[in-house]
Amino acid sequence: MRELVFATNNQHKTVEVRQLLEGQYKILNLGDIGCITDIPETGHTFAENAALKTSYVHLNYQMDCFADDSGLEVEALNNQPGIYSARYAGTGGDMANLQLVLKNMEGQANRKACFRTVVSLVQNNENYLFEGVINGTLREESAGVKGFGYDPIFQPDGYAITFAEMSMQEKNEISHRAQAMNKLIAFLKSLQV
Template identity: 40%
Template sequence: MKIVVASHNKHKVDEIREFFKGDYEVLSADDIGSYDEVEETGKTIEENALLKARAIAYLTDELVIADDTGLFVDYLDGEPGVYTARFAGVNATYEDNNNKLLNLLKGVPMEKRKATFKTVIALIYKGREAIIEGKVDGRIIDAPRGQYGFGYDPIFYVDEIGKTLAELTLEEKNKVSHRANALKKLKEYIKNNLEDRK
């Protein structure tokens, strides 16, 4: 079975490919022919993940997955949430988003900086649709730390491991991150529900 990731984001595809190494071949949207970026018009990350999966499912008979991730900061009443990727504007860079978040939390004590990273994976295969969710709890620190990862990884500190997500290698991150937790559930779902439908 092959898995097509409805994304042009190389970092994301590499993480998913590494996770499934030895189990399934992982292809990107580029591997099966280009398609326009999907406008994320959903009101939730679940809706956005489904929009992206449906936009590419008609191009292939393989299992299609699309994910959307939200960072939910308690002090900011759950922001940036569904706007995580474009928190500082439509064409914002990772650095822009991080700087906006750090500015909003300036002077806020560490105990009030609790946050949850949540990834939702939408899958479509032979007419079946499903939603799988994974999350990791942590807090937003004052300044970026670490050389790995992308997005908010350098400022998202996981108390359990005493590091930011950007201080973890890809192998380490694929054991504890929100996306990893969702991918573990996805792997179980595929084994239990889809492998007999090949």
């Protein structure tokens, strides 16, 4: 089975992606290849940040790899936290980030938001990008204990529950990351024909 490096240390993302690519590729993460560098995300877009990670791994480890950058974009907050989603509240982590979004949304009637993922792939010295977006609304209070990040306050359009109330399988069928990964998977399969 071919190996692909997923340029992340996030175990939640690794588990999600391994399920999506199960039986097709052996997915390694940064820890699996011994990469302990905190790859800087200095880009101004999700695409730039994802490409920075794949370029670093490809240059330093000579392995085909992919990386994603994703985040929550809230219409009433001028699409913030956006690329700063993981560090919106500084170093406080997921709960602090979620609480800051809720605080900044107090009194806002417009609750529209989306999750966006851009996946960068480096394979055979070529670069490719794949994007996924899911629209929804922000709840005023957290609901559910599954998932991570902003999942407890994000209710995707067409659903009465948050991402954090869905099973991983349900979330993987519709999420922004699943959409981008499905495009990546379709591309990888087309290369094997």
